[in-house]
Amino acid sequence: MRRRHLGIVIAAVVLTLLALLAAFMMPGGLYGWLTAIFFWSSFPIGGLLLILMMQLIPGRWTHEYADGIEPLLFLFPLALILFLPVVLSTVDIYPWAQEGSGRSARIYFSTSFFVLRTVCFFAAATLISIALLWRPHWSTPVAVLGLILLSVGGMVVYSDWLMSLTHDFHSSGFGLYVLSIQATIALCGLILLRMFRPLSDTAYGLHGGLLLCALLLWIYFAFMQFFIIWSTDLPNEVAWYLIRAEGVWNILIWVIAMLHFIPAFLLLFAPLRRGRYWLAGFAVSVLIGKWLETLWIVLPGHENGSSVLVATLSFVGLGGLSLIVAFAARARLQNGGFASNTSGASHGA
DSSP states (O other), X not given: OHHHHHHHHHHHHHHHHHXXXXXXXXXXXXXXXXHHHHHHHHHHHHHHXXXXXXXXXXXXXXXXXXXXXXXHHTTHHHHHHHHHHHHXXXXXXXXXXXXXXXXXXXXXXXXXHHHHHHHHHHHHHHHHHHHHHHOGGGHHHHHHHHHHHHHHHHHHHHHHHTGGGSTTOOOTTHHHHHHHHHHHHHHHHHHHHHTTSOOOHHHHHHHHHHHHHHHHHHHHHHHHHHHHHHHHTOHHHHHHHHHTTSHHHHHHHHHHHHHHHHHHHHTTSHHHHTOHHHHHHHHHHHHHHHHHHHHHHHSTTTOSHHXXXXXXXXXXXXXXXXXXXXXXXXXXXXXXXXXXOHHHHHHHO
């Protein structure tokens, strides 16, 4: 078993290094790296969002998910390290960085301030996670403060990471739209983790109901942003959608919609919502849809064979590293290696 685990670690590290090398050497490769980083960082960010909500809305979902979310929180340091190639290559990725000091908002749109905002976001998320894991009696005040910081800070850094990839694109709802993506990704991962142990029909129904709620919330934020921009006919914002409605991206958006809407519709039926294999299939379908949606957000206008290749290599390599860290943290938590008791604190609340 140790040899097998060592082989997985080596394979994940090699793939990640190959992807990173290709990202710097191939034209457009850094966009592929950014795509994979955003997807896999969704697990700790979305997991933190969910566990903060659990502290304020305790119930059965706390018992089902708290111990599964805790290992995800240990991915924040890894996410920051893996994001460094992006923050160190802003000139090669972002239009505002290429314009130099001629931009009117040159203080805000500067590489140093961009790096500072990113580091502060990950540092704040890590400190909130530490407070939840090591000081469970602080759970309620930490959850209140954490939800505010995570929501506001998330909207800022998501504007930096993704929205500013396109020149003069602005949307006040973009941050909430991205937060809904990340929370759904984390929830699907937790549902699949729970599928490895037998559960009652009621428990499966809880997972299915939460997934349905997450999908409906995502549909609302995605549609409202599109509806407001399209109905007001804002040129720069409409152009963001137009470039994503051309060629292969037009086909991809329909695939993404089906991978989300079909599970959302079928989850309305109780027998399917409570079926183990149905629920696992719905979670896998949504995760595939989220990966494609991430490609749809990041790559249009920058797509080429290099960016897609790097995105694929990065997805596999970074996914392997994330799973290794998460499962190692889970084993330590189960063996009492960390002083964690967030689930117990939630039940006490």
